[in-house]
Amino acid sequence: GIQVEQSPPDLILQEGANSTLRCNFSDSVNNLQWFHQNPWGQLINLFYIPSGTKQNGRLSATTVATERYSLLYISSSQTTDSGVYFCAVEPDNYGQNFVFGPGTRLSVLP
Amino acid sequence: KAGVTQTPRYLIKTRGQQVTLSCSPISGHRSVSWYQQTPGQGLQFLFEYFSETQRNKGNFPGRFSGRQFSNSRSEMNVSTLELGDSALYLCASSSVGVGTEAFFGQGTRLTVV
Numbered sequence: 740g741i742q743v744e745q746s747p748p749d750l751i752l753q754e755g756a757n758s759t760l761r762c763n764f765s766d767s768v769n770n771l772q773w774f775h776q777n778p779w780g781q782l783i784n785l786f787y788i789p790s791g792t793k794q795n796g797r798l799s800a801t802t803v804a805t806e807r808y809s810l811l812y813i814s815s816s817q818t819t820d821s822g823v824y825f826c827a828v829e830p831d832n833y834g835q836n837f838v839f840g841p842g843t844r845l846s847v848l849p
Numbered sequence: 850k851a852g853v854t855q856t857p858r859y860l861i862k863t864r865g866q867q868v869t870l871s872c873s874p875i876s877g878h879r880s881v882s883w884y885q886q887t888p889g890q891g892l893q894f895l896f897e898y899f900s901e902t903q904r905n906k907g908n909f910p911g912r913f914s915g916r917q918f919s920n921s922r923s924e925m926n927v928s929t930l931e932l933g934d935s936a937l938y939l940c941a942s943s944s945v946g947v948g949t950e951a952f953f954g955q956g957t958r959l960t961v962v
Binding site: 769770772774779780781782784787789825827829833834835836837838839841842 | 884886
């Protein structure tokens with residue numbers, strides 16, 4: 740089946756710094772989403788981005804489907820950005836069955 | 850509009866018992882999928898339902914089952930609970946599934962003792 744890798748696994752930043760999270764996947768996909776998991780476990784939608792570039796405030800994302808990777812950019816990080824970021828891909832088959840990466844744990848220090 | 854609602858939020862069960870979890874999708878969404886999250890295995894797909902039919906199934910034993918009702922609400926059932934079933938169970942809803950944006954509920958945290 741499709742493999743999803745995320746890097747780095749852990750990231751520690753000072754407040755105000757910028758960061759780039761990467762997601763690599765091994766096959767073509769119907770869908771790719773980025774999520775932030777809050778301390779209570781809920782997955783919060785950041786981007787629905789099977790291809791192209793999107794921006795939402797301090798966050799932006801780019802997916803290059805032909806090269807099978809996606810990047811999540813966080814600028815001017817805040818302590819509230821701390822948590823785990825997941826990339827999830829929907830394989831190119833019948834039905835919606837996300838395959839998640841292992842996540843990047845981000846800690847933003849004041 | 851209301852988001853995805855999962856009930857209950859927390860559950861403690863004894864080994865050998867069975868449990869039923871519920872997921873109400875966003876109004877108008879017809880696809881509901883379920884995921885298990887554990888520290889060791891991460892987030893893993895259990896199954897997806899669309900218009901009351903199971904469309905996809907992950908690699909889980911037959912003790913894990915689900916169903917979807919005509920109003921798109923879904924339930925998952927785990928029979929003969931094992932300690933290893935302790936996990937956060939998340940459901941997601943999307944309009945038609947394939948290629949459409951999915952939204953997740955807050956999850957049900959199951960502890961098996």
